[in-house]
Amino acid sequence: MQIALHNLQRTYGTLHAVNGVSLSIPSNTIYGIIGKSGAGKSTLVRLISLLEQPDDGEIYFDNVRVDGLEGDALIQRRRRIGMIFQNFNLFSSRNAEQNIAYPLEITGTPKGEIKGRVDELLALVGLEGRGKAPISTLSGGQKQRVAIARALACSPDILFCDEATSALDPQTTHSILSLLKEIQQKMGLTVVMITHQMEVVRDACIHVAVLDDGTVAEEGLVTDLFSNPQSAVTKDFLTHLVGVDEAAKGDDRMVQWSKKRGAYTLRFRGDTTDQPILSTVSRASGVDFNIRASGVQRVGDVEIGTMFVDINGTNEQRDNAIALLREIGVVVEEGVL
Ligand SMILES: Nc1ncnc2c1ncn2[C@@H]1O[C@H](COP(=O)(O)OP(=O)(O)OP(=O)(O)O)[C@@H](O)[C@H]1O
Ligand SMILES: [Mg+2]
Numbered sequence: 001m002q003i004a005l006h007n008l009q010r011t012y013g014t015l016h017a018v019n020g021v022s023l024s025i026p027s028n029t030i031y032g033i034i035g036k037s038g039a040g041k042s043t044l045v046r047l048i049s050l051l052e053q054p055d056d057g058e059i060y061f062d063n064v065r066v067d068g069l070e071g072d073a074l075i076q077r078r079r080r081i082g083m084i085f086q087n088f089n090l091f092s093s094r095n096a097e098q099n100i101a102y103p104l105e106i107t108g109t110p111k112g113e114i115k116g117r118v119d120e121l122l123a124l125v126g127l128e129g130r131g132k133a134p135i136s137t138l139s140g141g142q143k144q145r146v147a148i149a150r151a152l153a154c155s156p157d158i159l160f161c162d163e164a165t166s167a168l169d170p171q172t173t174h175s176i177l178s179l180l181k182e183i184q185q186k187m188g189l190t191v192v193m194i195t196h197q198m199e200v201v202r203d204a205c206i207h208v209a210v211l212d213d214g215t216v217a218e219e220g221l222v223t224d225l226f227s228n229p230q231s232a233v234t235k236d237f238l239t240h241l242v243g244v245d246e247a248a249k250g251d252d253r254m255v256q257w258s259k260k261r262g263a264y265t266l267r268f269r270g271d272t273t274d275q276p277i278l279s280t281v282s283r284a285s286g287v288d289f290n291i292r293a294s295g296v297q298r299v300g301d302v303e304i305g306t307m308f309v310d311i312n313g314t315n316e317q318r319d320n321a322i323a324l325l326r327e328i329g330v331v332v333e334e335g336v337l
Helices: 041-048 071-079 096-106 111-124 140-152 170-187 198-204 222-227 232-242 244-248 270-274 277-285 315-328
Strands: 003-012 015-025 030-035 056-061 081-085 158-162 190-195 207-212 215-221 263-269 288-299 302-312 331-334
Touching: 003 041, 015 041, 015 056, 015 207, 015 215, 030 041, 030 170, 030 198, 041 158, 041 190, 071 081, 081 140, 096 111, 096 140, 111 140, 140 170, 158 170, 170 190, 170 198, 190 198, 198 222, 198 232, 198 288, 207 222, 207 232, 215 222, 215 232, 222 263, 222 288, 222 302, 263 270, 270 302, 277 288, 277 315, 302 315, 315 331
Parallel strands: 030 190, 030 207, 081 158, 158 190
Antiparallel strands: 003 015, 003 056, 207 215, 263 302, 263 331, 288 302
């Protein structure tokens, strides 16, 4: 299911929670929407999932306009939208299989079919044989698996995950993201992943939109955003991810952080991550590099390196070095934050 948004607006009083969002979300993929707290992510999701009406703008699913649907058409369309949340939203009075059965019951699935379907869903999320477990006895990761199974019960074509892994530890986050990727491929779903964590975008998404103050600050392939971010808010998210922001605040556990001028951010992509670029450029231009922090991470199947350096030399040598770096394909940004 392909989703298109045209100039969506949602205002609460004088607050523009969603302020002119236009996006095209391809079908059969995992699409990330990242933003800080209050950026408008959950509001946007309520609009796209047809829980709330936009004040203005249009929403299309596979080129069919869906905002403004009412009555039975709205109910039918909503049934094919799955949602999972940070706090799982499970019924604590029901056990795992009763939670998963719930949407099947309210959509009138014959009793005889429900049991088989629930078992199938339990297996899909890796909880075979745990159907009778009371919710309170399950770990956070297992609760989210039950929530995923319940969200998939009515065979949705779109799945929204609103901070689905924010309450989980890194290892459990990893296993839930792997499960979501597997299910996405198996079912050909369009998954919209809302998060404030760049790790989630890096590890699960193909495309991403960066939301800031109700507007789209930047949008594109995750690999492009990581290797050549354009907006300040994206760069800020990446800096947090690399973990140098703590060092920048004067915490020297990770790196010795000098405050002098001449600080640059270098971004490497693919091939350039395993070449001795700094030595080459240093020899050719006469500058000295002082590496303050650096790291390489995997984004999809591409390696992306980030390095914070001081470049010491005359202005001319420095300009020369920067030109050489750019020639090799390194993105050079002045400043580190
Ligand atoms: N029903 C509402 N009534 C009034 N204001 C609202 C309502 N829902 C959201 N807002 C406001 O809209 C803005 C965006 O909120 P939203 O929940 O969409 O942000 P978010 O990006 O999901 O944040 P978080 O990461 O904290 O979940 C916030 O300033 C919020 O206070
Ligand atoms: Mg939210």
